[in-house]
Amino acid sequence: MSESGTPSTPAEVLAGNDVLQRREHAAIIGAGVIGASWTALFLAHGMEVRVTDPDPDAERKVRSLIDEAAPTLSALGLPTAGIYDRLRFVDDLADAVAGADIVQENGPEKVKFKRSLWSSIEQSAPPHALFLSSTSGILATSMAKEMTDPTRLLIGHPFNPPHLVPLVEIVPGEQTAAQCVDEAVAFYTALGKRPLVLHKEIPGFVANRLQAAMFQECVHLVASGVVGMDELDEVVTSSLGPRWAAGGPFVSFHLGGGTGGFEHFLTHLGPGMEYIWKNRLGHPSFDEETTTYLIEDLHRAYGDRTIDELAAERDRLQVAILNALANSRPQPSTN
């Protein structure tokens, strides 16, 4: 953001569309579920998008996913009319990234493949292009090993589906330039996302590690017959989910401590929680017995509804929640 006259901090571009005016050409590399969802979101924000994917059926799949995403985008207040006018499918990687201001990569989670991919992208993209990887598993430092200039590559890891869930985890590599981190934050913010910059590169980042930690106990409780899958899901949707949509775990325990706050919590409930950590939590594995049990229970719990029905229900409820939160929070200043 060094050009004169352009915003120089993420805050300056937060409310306006400046950042999307300067970064209006996107390349989507790899158009599976994540890439297609990004495509829908970018298009709904007025960007020109070139998509490339080796799957000969990719274009049909992407258009199908955009069609499915359209009601959600509309419900979130985004325009969807005419979005296909700004969408192009191209066969060639060099063609996809030529002229791109933003490259969002969603390729297979293989280190060697990504290293080679970014090296190729670097050779064809304009010098100002920002390189963002959707990877959930590979660090930017590792992925950038074959690049000439690794300063503009970083992780922009969404939570599925990216067109709906606000979080984007921004994880710079060791050589990522601070300015590129700011640019990525400004870019995702302009898309209505909530980018969060991690202070350290760590495998799994934050959200997936938290999810895995809780899911371990979920599997333990279901596999040991304490509750069925649908019952466990119901416990979560009627307690922890709404709680954590309103406030995260730390502020929740800060408030759970009453007037004594988090210090009271640590003193009075900390030892009990430590005891649960060390002595109570289960350590299941996906062995054959557990896997068989889980799949049977899944069929019992959700087998009478199709994936499409359940997904439509989830998206509808999530949109309702996100809109309720957006309408209930103090509006950020537009100055």
Place this chain on the structure above:
Amino acid sequence: MSESGTPSTPAEVLAGNDVLQRREHAAIIGAGVIGASWTALFLAHGMEVRVTDPDPDAERKVRSLIDEAAPTLSALGLPTAGIYDRLRFVDDLADAVAGADIVQENGPEKVKFKRSLWSSIEQSAPPHALFLSSTSGILATSMAKEMTDPTRLLIGHPFNPPHLVPLVEIVPGEQTAAQCVDEAVAFYTALGKRPLVLHKEIPGFVANRLQAAMFQECVHLVASGVVGMDELDEVVTSSLGPRWAAGGPFVSFHLGGGTGGFEHFLTHLGPGMEYIWKNRLGHPSFDEETTTYLIEDLHRAYGDRTIDELAAERDRLQVAILNALANSRPQPSTN
């Protein structure tokens, strides 16, 4: 529910107020934060409530909490006018439970104390009274050891605050009568709660174990400097919270597997998740260094806002979420 002419299944009483007409007299034993919140909810549903607590200041505290809860109850669509008319504070336990249809106990989490308490309650309460404990840590089987008739005691464990969060975990003891479990389900359902019956007595029940499992990784990530507390909270409120308010962990992964569903998830992501469980997740403890770090970070993150401000914000957002969910879900049949 054996009297002729009365509903005999929870479903029959779900929509109507029958259950609250038959169970309109409640005793609240122990009026800390949980007891006071139950009191507010019971009153808002038209029940007559007698409260007893050895704290000489209990009445003032309970009235203060009810005043604070009133806007939330109103926002949830419950009447709050004149609710104090049906509230009485009594000094004597026998007086509190005499004539009670429901006893909700919220005493200290000490086994011996609770055993003696329930034995006393049993001697003074009517034979038809249902005995419910808010305990989060003691099993009904253990708590009932000194009772003559342990069949009507069970756990009705709320999630804080009970007047707001839907979940109530119902945990029968070994000797709890099936009919009393049905009665408890019908009672909490009539209060607008979502009761969930556990199939096994297990320490910590379900929600608190899940919360502890995730919080272990939260503490690990903050204490190791990956994110600040407010940043971690922001990760959760912008991803896992809204996700899990719309659908629980199992249905979320069922949908995360695409058209292959949960089986695809298990095959393709299961091994990676198992790897995280075994090799990645942190195992922090609340040692002095960690505790000091956490408290400092709490002050940095939330120190500029009072507990009351943060709690009001949380309640406002939770009400918005719960109302959005209630308005978005298919309405249950009233037949």
